[in-house]
Amino acid sequence: MTGQRVLERFRETMVGPTRFMNVLCCFELGIIDALRRHPRMTAGQLGDAVGAAPDAVEQLLHLLVKESFVSYDADSGAYALDGLATVADEDLQRVLAIMNMIKTVVLRQSFYLADSVRTGRTVGLKNLYGHDGNLYEALAEHKDLRESWGTMMDTITAHIDPWFFENIDIPAGSKVLDLAGNTGLGAILTYRLKASPGLRVATFDLPEKEAECLRNFKEHGVEEHCSFIGGDVFEKVPGGFDVVLIKHFVDMFDKKEVFNMLVNANRALEAGGQVNILGPVYPEDVKDFPAVDFFPTYFLGCTMGQGGPQKLSTYRDWLTECGFTVTRAIAQDPAGMPADALVAHGILCATKTAPA
Numbered sequence: 001m002t003g004q005r006v007l008e009r010f011r012e013t014m015v016g017p018t019r020f021m022n023v024l025c026c027f028e029l030g031i032i033d034a035l036r037r038h039p040r041m042t043a044g045q046l047g048d049a050v051g052a053a054p055d056a057v058e059q060l061l062h063l064l065v066k067e068s069f070v071s072y073d074a075d076s077g078a079y080a081l082d083g084l085a086t087v088a089d090e091d092l093q094r095v096l097a098i099m100n101m102i103k104t105v106v107l108r109q110s111f112y113l114a115d116s117v118r119t120g121r122t123v124g125l126k127n128l129y130g131h132d133g134n135l136y137e138a139l140a141e142h143k144d145l146r147e148s149w150g151t152m153m154d155t156i157t158a159h160i161d162p163w164f165f166e167n168i169d170i171p172a173g174s175k176v177l178d179l180a181g182n183t184g185l186g187a188i189l190t191y192r193l194k195a196s197p198g199l200r201v202a203t204f205d206l207p208e209k210e211a212e213c214l215r216n217f218k219e220h221g222v223e224e225h226c227s228f229i230g231g232d233v234f235e236k237v238p239g240g241f242d243v244v245l246i247k248h249f250v251d252m253f254d255k256k257e258v259f260n261m262l263v264n265a266n267r268a269l270e271a272g273g274q275v276n277i278l279g280p281v282y283p284e285d286v287k288d289f290p291a292v293d294f295f296p297t298y299f300l301g302c303t304m305g306q307g308g309p310q311k312l313s314t315y316r317d318w319l320t321e322c323g324f325t326v327t328r329a330i331a332q333d334p335a336g337m338p339a340d341a342l343v344a345h346g347i348l349c350a351t352k353t354a355p356a
Contacts, residue, residue, distance in 0.1 A: 022063045024099050040078040095340050097152045104148035106302050113301035121305040135303040160345050165193040168276045173198035177241040180249045184213035187226045202227045234260050237268035247278040252307045262322035266356035273352045280309040281346035291343040312346045324350035
């Protein structure tokens, strides 16, 4: 790459945050909704509709015209939806949920990214919220974080979990342990999507999750088939299970913690026991997909102070080192994913073949 091209890429990087907020602001002000209701509106009309100065509206819309999201007619001075008119509402709502999460969870905390990397702690959460811990703990205390992150994560889970269960095998009548299963929704999905006579699913997580977990089991009518076990995955994983599921979890930690988790899972399983892992993965060539544009800052600066996805080949090696034989390793094909997707998820299935 030439020095000139490097400088061009720096320019693209420098304007990333301002472009992001400009576009999101047009939605937050209601400018896009106004153009949906009335296809041709001047800056003055839009300003009256959204309660903003026409000059400010015009400034914001320059970028959307540049990107062909919105069109501008110089003769009439009217704006209309251009590319945005072609996007399905379901797709747009998914994108806006992600953008809202980025604004609320990422932008402010990422100001402290270097401090978080130096200390291995989420300094932004401490300075902005007074929370001395990780994002997932802070969600329980702060409504704005919980609502923005939860809305985004619900969208991702609804999309990815069915794909996960379509691509793993859970033998009939198995005893399944959903590792770090939070409040039981993973166990509920496991029972419903992989149902068989005698199937039992237990959620394993910190004891304080028990009440909500059992309540969810009852509300979904699976309390006879699903149970809760309290504990810490980094201390010991309970035995007596045929299959261990690890979903949306391995990417939150560095190698040392992931090894600890996998070793504990290995020790809890009998020879031939299975582990099935779901999580975001980087492509083997990081130039092939935009995941690295987002996740290092997200995990290191805004959620955990550590962690981040790995390549599928890296997870294969880690499983082997921890006493498993990998039987399947697949990743989503980006070509079949929404064009706005930030990451492809991967599935690794493995069998215990040796003590860890």
